[in-house]
Amino acid sequence: MADRTNESGIVPFLRAGSAPDRTRREGWQQWRRQRDLFTPAPKLSLEEYTALSPRGRGLHDIHRTATHMNIGLLETPMSARITKLMRSRLRNNALNFEPGTRDGLMISGGGYLGKTETACAAAAGFEDVWRDLHHQLLPPPVEGTRDLFVPVAYCRTPVRATPKALCATILDFYGAPHPKTLNGLIRAV
Known part of the structure; x- marks a missing residue:
């Protein structure tokens, strides 16, 4: 079995540089585009693992550690309801052209339950759809102008x-x- 690296020897599961700062426009856009790119380590049988070279086993062990440290957010009935409600509010607020207050959403609960990640995932999903719609309906930016199209601010x-x-x-x-x-x-x- 071959080692789990590409031909250039670069380990594809390690992030280059620091984590994007979602509280800044550039960091949010980077996180939104890269949020689903992580590939978890494959499950290997004992035979497959022992057939790897020592380097391959070491890389696989690091990949497994990275998988545990970056475990994906599990959807629960509550997170599914929050995601549905949040996307609905974002869509409704984006289509409301009247002046005045927009509907918001408060998500409460203890620490480390996934509130922030659920909200960010819902907002990023909305932005993906909104950007696609924007690019279908509106012409490309005019050269020489500043095109700042950022429908979500975290x-x-x-x-x-x-x-x-x-x-x-x-x-x-x-x-x-x-x-x-x-x-x-x-x-x-």
């Missing part, structure tokens, strides 16, 4: 976020300047 906020702090966090995501007043912040957002 923002970490404190538990008791104020409107001012939330607006500042959203503007930070896009790298935009902060107006001095709350009304200015709201208009900028």
Whole structure:
């Protein structure tokens, strides 16, 4: 059995560089495009494992460790309901052209239950669909103009976020300047 590397010798399951910063536009886009690229280690029988070279066994062991450290989010009935509701809210809010407040969603629960990853996966899935629709309906960007099409902003906020702090966090995501007043912040957002 051949070692689990490609012909150039590069180990395909190791990430080059640090994890993308989802709280910045560029990092969110990188994470959104790469979120499903990780390939878990294959299951090998004892015979297949022992048939590998020492280097191959070492790489397989590292790949298995990477698989355990990057285990995919398991869909549960609750996460499926949250995903469905969140995508519905995102779609409805994106199609609402009236001024005013948009519907939101609060996801509560203890730590390490997958709330953030469920929300990010739902938002990234919505963005994939929205970008596809955008590219079908709208012409490509005009050369010489700034085309900033980012339908989703991922923002970490404190538990008791104020409107001012939330607006500042959203503007930070896009790298935009902060107006001095709350009304200015709201208009900028």
